[in-house]
Amino acid sequence: MRDETRFEITVTVNGAARRLRVPARRLLSDCLRHDLGLTGTHVGCEHGVCGCCTVLLDGRPVRSCLTFAVTVDGSKITTVEGLAPGDGRLSPVQRAFAECHGLQCGFCTPGFLCTVTALLADNPAPTEDEVLEGISGNLCRCTGYQNIVKAVHRAAELRAEES
Amino acid sequence: MKPPPFAYHAPRDLGEALRTLAEVRGKVLAGGQSLIPMLNMRLAEPSDLVDINRVAGLDRLERTADGVVVGATVRHADAERARAHPLLTRALKLVAHPVIRNRGTVVGSLAHADPAAELPAVLAVLGGHVRVARWDGGVAVRDVPAAGFFAGPMEPAIEPGELAVSAFFPALRPGTGSAFLEIARRHGDYALAGVCAVVTVDDGRVATARAACIGVGPVPVVVDVGPACTGRPPGEADWAGAAALVREAAEPEDDIHATAAYRGHLVGVLAERALRDAAREGAAARAG
Numbered sequence: 001m002r003d004e005t006r007f008e009i010t011v012t013v014n015g016a017a018r019r020l021r022v023p024a025r026r027l028l029s030d031c032l033r034h035d036l037g038l039t040g041t042h043v044g045c046e047h048g049v050c051g052c053c054t055v056l057l058d059g060r061p062v063r064s065c066l067t068f069a070v071t072v073d074g075s076k077i078t079t080v081e082g083l084a085p086g087d088g089r090l091s092p093v094q095r096a097f098a099e100c101h102g103l104q105c106g107f108c109t110p111g112f113l114c115t116v117t118a119l120l121a122d123n124p125a126p127t128e129d130e131v132l133e134g135i136s137g138n139l140c141r142c143t144g145y146q147n148i149v150k151a152v153h154r155a156a157e158l159r160a161e162e163s
Numbered sequence: 164m165k166p167p168p169f170a171y172h173a174p175r176d177l178g179e180a181l182r183t184l185a186e187v188r189g190k191v192l193a194g195g196q197s198l199i200p201m202l203n204m205r206l207a208e209p210s211d212l213v214d215i216n217r218v219a220g221l222d223r224l225e226r227t228a229d230g231v232v233v234g235a236t237v238r239h240a241d242a243e244r245a246r247a248h249p250l251l252t253r254a255l256k257l258v259a260h261p262v263i264r265n266r267g268t269v270v271g272s273l274a275h276a277d278p279a280a281e282l283p284a285v286l287a288v289l290g291g292h293v294r295v296a297r298w299d300g301g302v303a304v305r306d307v308p309a310a311g312f313f314a315g316p317m318e319p320a321i322e323p324g325e326l327a328v329s330a331f332f333p334a335l336r337p338g339t340g341s342a343f344l345e346i347a348r349r350h351g352d353y354a355l356a357g358v359c360a361v362v363t364v365d366d367g368r369v370a371t372a373r374a375a376c377i378g379v380g381p382v383p384v385v386v387d388v389g390p391a392c393t394g395r396p397p398g399e400a401d402w403a404g405a406a407a408l409v410r411e412a413a414e415p416e417d418d419i420h421a422t423a424a425y426r427g428h429l430v431g432v433l434a435e436r437a438l439r440d441a442a443r444e445g446a447a448a449r450a451g
Contacts, residue, residue: 004168024171024212027203046164047200048263060240060265066199067266070171071192071214115262136350137260 009073013038014082022069029053031069032079040080040110044139051138054111055079061118080110083117092158093117093151102151104142111138116152125156166202173214177328180218181298185324187211193236196259196267197275221328230291230333235326239264239272248332250289250341250359254281257343260351273312274327276319276382279353281343283313284383288359288375291332297325304328313382338370339363340444342437345377346429348420354378355421356429358409360437362397364445369393369400372438379413379430386412388438397442406435 006021013036020035029046032038032055044050046065053064056078083091093116096102103109112135119126119134126134131152140148172187174180184191189211192198201207215221221236224245231247243255243264251269258264258272258281272282273293286293287309296304307320314320321327335341345357356378363370369392376384388405395401415426 005171007171023168025166025168025202027165027199030165047203048196051260051262054262057265061262062266063196063262065203066196066263068171068192068195068199068214070173071195071216133350134261137262 007070007073009070011069011072011074012076014078024068024070026069027065028055028057028067028069028072028077029064032064032077035069038079038081042107042110044107049139050108050111051115052108052111054114054138056114056118059118059121061115078114078117080113083113091117092162093120093155096151096155096158097148100147100151100154102143102148103140108138108140108142112140112148116155119152120156120159124159126152164203164205166199167205167208169202169209170211171214172211173217175217176219177221177296177302177326178298180213180215181296181302181324181326183213184326185298187213188323189213191215191274191326193271194238194267196263197271197277215326228334230289230331232329232331233269234329235268235270237269239267239269242269249335250285250343250361251282251332253341253343254285254359257281257345257354257357263351270327270330273330274319274321276313276315276317277353278316278381278383279357279378281345281354281357281359281377283309284357284359284375284377285343286330286332287313287383287385288361288373289333289335291330293319293327294329294331295321295325296328297322306331309383310385316381335361336363338365338445338449340441340446340448342440342444344433344437344440346433356415356426356433358430358433358437360434360441362438362441362445364397364442364449367396367446367449369395369397369442372400372405372442374405374409374434374438376409376413376430376434379415379426381414384409384412384414388434392438392442397439397446400442402435402438402442405438406431409434 042052044052190209192214221234223234225232292306343359345354347354362372391404392400410431415423
């Protein structure tokens with residue numbers, strides 16, 4: 001093996017500070033799943049096409065499979081495990097996906113939930129076109145997207161009702 | 164797959180970054196949205212990666228009367244939100260997906276020099292430049308005009324040991340409109356073909372008109388279509404003739420996504436539409 005120096009990083013994941021030592025080539029997706037045991041972040045294509053591994057990096061959705069863990073030292077990361085408010089309830093986006101049947105096998109769902117959470121934080125009442133543009137980087141092979149789009153609009157309603 | 168091992172460098176200032184690059188001649192990591200897929204698929208296996216994300220001062224976007232200077236670590240999303248240049252903003256909305264744009268950088272797209280990418284065409288049609296720096300006992304910079312920067316497909320005019328530190332996009336003159344149109348198989352994919360157009364209208368007549376095409380040559384194809392359309396009001400100019408000039412200049416090739424003939428057809432249709440749109444916008448800007 002060539003140089004496999006480990007780098008010490010500190011990241012705040014779902015509100016908890018985590019310190020760990022990672023080789024430079026450790027993808028953030030693998031760091032979350034293997035080093036931290038947060039297997040809610042799914043890895044589909046591992047080259048940035050499918051969107052399943054999307055997490056929030058300092059509030060913005062990014063592909064965790066196209067991000068090296070060593071480069072996000074000092075950042076805040078939210079994964080699907082951190083979207084629910086923590087009182088046993090689901091977040092508005094999660095409830096809307098359940099209510100509108102916005103998932104079938106569930107593999108793509110963590111990526112969609114993170115993407116849509118950020119989309120609505122940025123734009124609380126998106127138009128149909130803005131929803132389609134917003135989720136265009138996430139692939140779903142089951143639903144045909146119709147119910148996912150419905151779920152995004154429903155989540156916007158739930159957020160508005162609860163704010 | 165997983166990326167191969169590499170030695171990682173995370174310089175904190177430009178001098179350190181350039182000294183590191185001079186020493187190890189590694190690949191530069193900015194947004195990583197093109198480089199990391201290539202590493203994951205083991206299409207690239209650099210011995211060293213120089214991460215410029217922590218280099219102070221590279222994340223600035225500066226707007227002046229002359230144009231916009233975009234630093235090497237300015238993300239697509241931030242440049243898009245800054246709305247600093249109408250054509251750049253338009254083009255950014257066509258770059259991949261919003262989530263990719265949160266990490267990807269403007270200068271990274273230029274340095275990647277994909278012949279189907281939007282931003283090289285924008286730099287080329289505007290006649291902008293890329294500022295490249297190297298270590299020579301101090302920071303030494305040179306400005307490479309767009310015409311010389313895109314040397315070939317995925318081949319920017321950046322020498323080993325050099326770093327692209329910023330890009331300059333010249334401002335549009337008064338009375339100038341712009342447009343960027345493309346056709347892709349799927350939204351967010353690299354386009355089969357695309358055209359950006361910049362048209363200046365003066366005294367109700369077309370004064371200058373340029374187009375740059377993507378996906379139909381090894382580098383962005385820039386065409387001055389002025390001979391076909393200047394001196395006439397935008398509504399009466401020969402845009403079909405202008406589009407024919409663009410089609411003649413294009414050098415499309417076959418691949419699994421489309422035939423050369425189809426790409427050639429697309430570029431003509433898109434050129435006419437983009438030139439008309441840009442002229443209409445230029446006339447409205449002058450009237451306003």
